[in-house]
Amino acid sequence: NTNVWMKTQTHKRDYLRNRRSGSFPPGPTAIPIIGNMLSLDRSRTHESLTQLAETYGNVYSLRTGQTWMVVVNSFKVVREALVTHGESVSDRPDLPLQDEIAHGKGVISSNGHLWKQQRRFALSTLRLFGFGKKSLEPFITDEFTHCANIFRSYKGKPLPPHLILNNVVSNIICSLVFGHRFEYGDKNFKNLIKLFDQSLQIEASVWAELYNSFPLLMKHVPGPHQTVKKIWNEVKDFVRNELKEHRKNWDPSDPRDYIDCYLREIQANSGQVDSTFDEENLVICVMDLFVAGSETTSTTLRWAFLYMAKYPEIQEKVQAEIDRVVGQSRPLTMDDRVNLPYTDAVLHEIQRFGNIVPLSLPHVTNKAIQLEGYNIPKGIMIIPNLTSALFDKNEWETPCTFNPGHFLDNEGKFRKRAAFIPFSAGKRLCLGENLARMELFLFFTSFMQHFTFSMPAGVKPDMSFRFGVTLAPKPYEICAIPR
Numbered sequence: 001n002t003n004v005w006m007k008t009q010t011h012k013r014d015y016l017r018n019r020r021s022g023s024f025p026p027g028p029t030a031i032p033i034i035g036n037m038l039s040l041d042r043s044r045t046h047e048s049l050t051q052l053a054e055t056y057g058n059v060y061s062l063r064t065g066q067t068w069m070v071v072v073n074s075f076k077v078v079r080e081a082l083v084t085h086g087e088s089v090s091d092r093p094d095l096p097l098q099d100e101i102a103h104g105k106g107v108i109s110s111n112g113h114l115w116k117q118q119r120r121f122a123l124s125t126l127r128l129f130g131f132g133k134k135s136l137e138p139f140i141t142d143e144f145t146h147c148a149n150i151f152r153s154y155k156g157k158p159l160p161p162h163l164i165l166n167n168v169v170s171n172i173i174c175s176l177v178f179g180h181r182f183e184y185g186d187k188n189f190k191n192l193i194k195l196f197d198q199s200l201q202i203e204a205s206v207w208a209e210l211y212n213s214f215p216l217l218m219k220h221v222p223g224p225h226q227t228v229k230k231i232w233n234e235v236k237d238f239v240r241n242e243l244k245e246h247r248k249n250w251d252p253s254d255p256r257d258y259i260d261c262y263l264r265e266i267q268a269n270s271g272q273v274d275s276t277f278d279e280e281n282l283v284i285c286v287m288d289l290f291v292a293g294s295e296t297t298s299t300t301l302r303w304a305f306l307y308m309a310k311y312p313e314i315q316e317k318v319q320a321e322i323d324r325v326v327g328q329s330r331p332l333t334m335d336d337r338v339n340l341p342y343t344d345a346v347l348h349e350i351q352r353f354g355n356i357v358p359l360s361l362p363h364v365t366n367k368a369i370q371l372e373g374y375n376i377p378k379g380i381m382i383i384p385n386l387t388s389a390l391f392d393k394n395e396w397e398t399p400c401t402f403n404p405g406h407f408l409d410n411e412g413k414f415r416k417r418a419a420f421i422p423f424s425a426g427k428r429l430c431l432g433e434n435l436a437r438m439e440l441f442l443f444f445t446s447f448m449q450h451f452t453f454s455m456p457a458g459v460k461p462d463m464s465f466r467f468g469v470t471l472a473p474k475p476y477e478i479c480a481i482p483r
């Protein structure tokens with residue numbers, strides 16, 4: 001209606017003029033050109049943003065470069081933004097660096113019809129391989145065996161878990177996408193892992209932020225952001241090579257993996273004008289699954305080891321429950337989960353406290369919305385502050401304490417919590433949530449079944465974090481003592 005239209009126009013004018021109108025969310029004063037970029041502590045942005053909510057309320061605004069963003073805080077308001085206004089905030093903003101890589105294709109940074117079609121296909125394929133008759137469960141237990149052999153080779157001496165875990169979880173995505181795993185020493189696999197790592201570091205750097213805020217200027221400034229395209233071209237070549245191999249002995253009636261399913265989809269949709277299934281999208285989707293699915297799961301497992309070393313009494317209780325219910329001789333399966341409520345609660349608490357994607361991914365309004373009495377026009381970036389939900393004082397009994405009791409009722413049964421949203425919520429909810437939960441459960445319980453984790457003599461667990469693409473523990477060494 002005219003009223004809403006008028007208000008939207010006023011907002012547009014105001015935010016172009018670096019000013020907030022009365023009904024736009026308040027926030028700290030933005031400096032001309034750079035906005036609020038310098039007022040945030042980049043090493044702990046999620047904490048800075050959570051603190052700002054104490055001054056400006058659960059819905060406030062900031063500006064970086066020329067982009068206005070609204071940060072939403074607390075479980076209630078994050079849910080209202082992402083679920084109640086789900087459709088209106090389901091788009092991703094245009095981020096120049098992301099655009100260099102994906103060109104608006106794939107799942108993570110695409111929008112509209114293309115995103116819907118690619119997301120639906122990816123979800124149904126993950127379901128087929130995650131829980132259907134081609135379940136990934138045996139791949140995960142097999143991968144654990146490879147990893148356990150490496151851990152055992154250290155004979156309880158300190159080992160650096162980061163790269164090993166990256167290999168382990170990347171191999172799960174390889175099994176899903178390519179239909180096979182790689183030996184950890186394989187030259188091509190090592191190179192692939194290195195490329196992902198390099199790219200994630202650049203995407204988490206200040207260069208990426210500057211590039212996204214001032215693309216025209218930064219295009220001509222040397223820096224690591226200039227190498228992103230080169231790195232991704234190498235990854236694309238790797239995926240195209242796999243694709244070529246797949247085509248050689250492809251049987252549409254018996255898909256072995258994601259690529260086979262996708263090839264069938266390209267064939268089935270050929271000639272349809274609105275089809276978005278093509279090789280370019282396939283390559284970007286595969287890269288999206290690696291980007292979103294590897295570092296996240298690996299980081300969570302790295303936190304898990306640290307928490308177990310820090311709280312040996314909790315680790316003992318987990319091991320005792322697994323020993324009692326499953327024993328030491330057979331591998332765990334997803335069916336065991338319901339019988340391991342304490343272990344399940346510990347794993348949930350690791351995810352809550354680990355808070356590994358603290359600000360989710362950015363969204364953008366595709367139409368004007370009203371949130372907590374404020375008007376947010378179309379085209380405003382929305383930052384769902386998941387930290388504020390996972391540590392919300394109104395939702396958790398002891399938000400700042402590692403307490404598995406958050407997920408247990410009085411009888412010791414597992415208790416679901418609505419505010420547990422490490423995978424975000426709404427239309428863009430993590431696409432790999434079920435796969436991630438399966439991996440985390442099977443890997444964590446298998447580690448607990450076979451190893452006890454402790455810090456090297458004289459070393460205390462360092463629980464401080466490194467803020468980057470994920471909120472990760474600082475590099476550490478740990479002893480995995482065979483049980």
Ligand code: HEM
Nearest residue numbers: 107108292293296297357360361423424428430431432436
């Ligand atoms: C998106 C968390 C593992 C694939 C996301 C988002 C979060 C998240 C917070 C952003 C949601 C939003 O925009 O509001 C996690 C965590 C994981 C995990 C905590 C593990 C512990 C995985 C895995 C995969 C995956 C294993 C796939 C194999 C994706 C994809 C998206 C996504 C494709 C983009 C969805 C879209 O834009 O529609 N994830 N994730 N994630 N995740 Fe995950």
